[in-house]
Amino acid sequence: MITVILVVxxxxxxxxxxxxxxxxxxxGALGIGGGGGGGMMSGRAAGNLLTRTTAILAAGFFVTSMTLALLQDRATGPSSVMDRPGPIEPFGGSQPPMAPVVPETPAAPAAPAAPER
Structure with missing residues (x-):
């Protein structure tokens, strides 16, 4: 269903x-079909037809956009934290806090030795 609406x-x-x-x-000359030279429709009739067609296509685009959004929302389910059941656990889960790490005292520096010859 979603694929058909997406193609449309x-x-x-x-x-x-x-x-x-x-x-x-x-x-000015930004439009493709704005040139002169006769044809079946006058400038005013072509403008009315194109304006009406644009409005109809825009309404169809809006309707299909909203339909796709609603169908996708139903397919994925709730995504808000407020919609999920159960309590929210703090960061790190329910594990007890770890004891602080105490740094070891540094070892005494070794006495300097005389260079060997």
Whole structure:
């Protein structure tokens, strides 16, 4: 189920990017499909169609995103510390504390010896 929704989600994302790139930009020549030259649709009709298509694809992207998030949450179970039963043990578990390590006293230095010849 999750795989099917994920594939649909990816197809919607690719289509959304394509439709956004086809739109005419406000700032200049950034859009791919913003050129002049006749065609079947006028500039206004193409703008309305692309705007409506963008809104529909964006709604589909939002719905599939939320659906994937909810399905994944149900599949993995609770992940919050507050949702887990039982007491929370302190760091280190329930082992008794160790006795402090006392350093040994250093040995007395050896007397210097004369070098051998």
């Amino acid at each position: 989600h990816l197809l919607i994302a690719i289509a959304l990017v394509a439709v956004i790139l086809l739109q005419r930009s406000e700032g």
